[in-house]
Amino acid sequence: MDKQKIRIIDTILRDGSHAVSHSFTEDDVRRIAAGLDDAGVDTIEISHGDGIGGSSYQYGFSTVNEISLIKAASEVIKRTKIAVLLIPGIGTIEDLEEAVHAGAKTVRVATHVTEADIAEQHIRYCKSAGLEAIGFLMMSHMVETPKIVEQAKLFESYGADMVLVADSAGAMVPSQVFERIKAVREAVSIPVAHHAHNNLGLAIGNTLAAIEAGATVVDATLKGLGAGAGNTQLEVLNAVLLKMGFETGIDLYKIMDVADDIVGPRMARPQVINRESLSIGYAGTYGSFLLHAISAAENFQVDARDILIEMGHRRTVGGQEDMIIDVAYELSRKKRG
Numbered sequence: 001m002d003k004q005k006i007r008i009i010d011t012i013l014r015d016g017s018h019a020v021s022h023s024f025t026e027d028d029v030r031r032i033a034a035g036l037d038d039a040g041v042d043t044i045e046i047s048h049g050d051g052i053g054g055s056s057y058q059y060g061f062s063t064v065n066e067i068s069l070i071k072a073a074s075e076v077i078k079r080t081k082i083a084v085l086l087i088p089g090i091g092t093i094e095d096l097e098e099a100v101h102a103g104a105k106t107v108r109v110a111t112h113v114t115e116a117d118i119a120e121q122h123i124r125y126c127k128s129a130g131l132e133a134i135g136f137l138m139m140s141h142m143v144e145t146p147k148i149v150e151q152a153k154l155f156e157s158y159g160a161d162m163v164l165v166a167d168s169a170g171a172m173v174p175s176q177v178f179e180r181i182k183a184v185r186e187a188v189s190i191p192v193a194h195h196a197h198n199n200l201g202l203a204i205g206n207t208l209a210a211i212e213a214g215a216t217v218v219d220a221t222l223k224g225l226g227a228g229a230g231n232t233q234l235e236v237l238n239a240v241l242l243k244m245g246f247e248t249g250i251d252l253y254k255i256m257d258v259a260d261d262i263v264g265p266r267m268a269r270p271q272v273i274n275r276e277s278l279s280i281g282y283a284g285t286y287g288s289f290l291l292h293a294i295s296a297a298e299n300f301q302v303d304a305r306d307i308l309i310e311m312g313h314r315r316t317v318g319g320q321e322d323m324i325i326d327v328a329y330e331l332s333r334k335k336r337g
Helices: 015-019 026-039 066-076 093-102 116-128 145-157 174-187 203-213 234-243 252-266 275-283 287-300 304-313 322-336
Strands: 007-010 043-045 081-086 106-112 132-138 162-166 192-195 217-220
Touching: 007 234, 015 287, 026 043, 026 066, 026 252, 043 106, 066 081, 066 093, 081 093, 081 132, 093 106, 093 116, 106 116, 116 132, 116 145, 132 145, 145 162, 145 174, 162 174, 162 217, 174 192, 174 203, 192 203, 203 217, 203 234, 217 234, 234 252, 275 287, 275 304, 287 304, 287 322, 304 322
Parallel strands: 007 043, 007 217, 043 081, 081 106, 106 132, 132 162, 162 192, 192 217
Antiparallel strands: none
8 A cells, every 4th residue: 555645845934034033044944955855755834934025123133144045055956846835915926926936936925814815816926937836824722623624624715725824932832733743634635834943842643643634734943943942853754754654755864863953053042832832831821932032131131931921812813923012011011119
């Protein structure tokens, strides 16, 4: 009997951008992309952490323009496809056209879990341009399963090739992931994917739960490099899936070497679950708020955990980074009495 194939999309050059303050260089991208390509990774995502067009005062400026990074990857890959993330309202179709001209073949159009309708024109553009279009539902822990199913069906109706359910805060446990993925898988006729974060130490477990529920595409990053406590660690996931009898197309030794020899030395800090990233998972706060909250905590002399948990209580979502300063200021005033 043929082994089930699991497609792994490596998002280190997008989600991992958060962890290095969007400082990837063209040389970084060439080395990482070439290693992923040689190891057999199907797709790599390259963008600012908040998607194409995200380099800004609000989200953090990129050291190198992302179009230049996409071009750098295109120069060295032979088999691997390049994907980009686009969040409507941050990136535009004009940004997308530039990314496609630079070499992108797959577009992941990401919206808040209740706002798939704002992505219709972007999905339809992707299909008219002959691109793979993936509808990406962020912060899926914030709503109940029927709402996720409703939004997934919208993406399908717009022509999306796949729908992805993302645990952007790393706030879910395996049973919650299983329930959501299973329901979406039963409701749509297109493939279903999952994107996990490790703030509760459950990224591998949640990814396996998603696969058990019917996901055939999952996200991961080398060394787990990503927002908050990071993502599902690709080289570990690959080993686990091979042990379980799945086919990934990824060479075990080669992917280990890329992780340890290329990515490890480039990391700005160890990708661990510390008190701040654990607070993100506990409170259900958007993962990319981590470094913004740490900076604000230092400036206002308050505890970053209090900022992150308050942001969770306020049910904030990606794009509300400016509220971190407001919360830090309010906490500092309370502290002074």
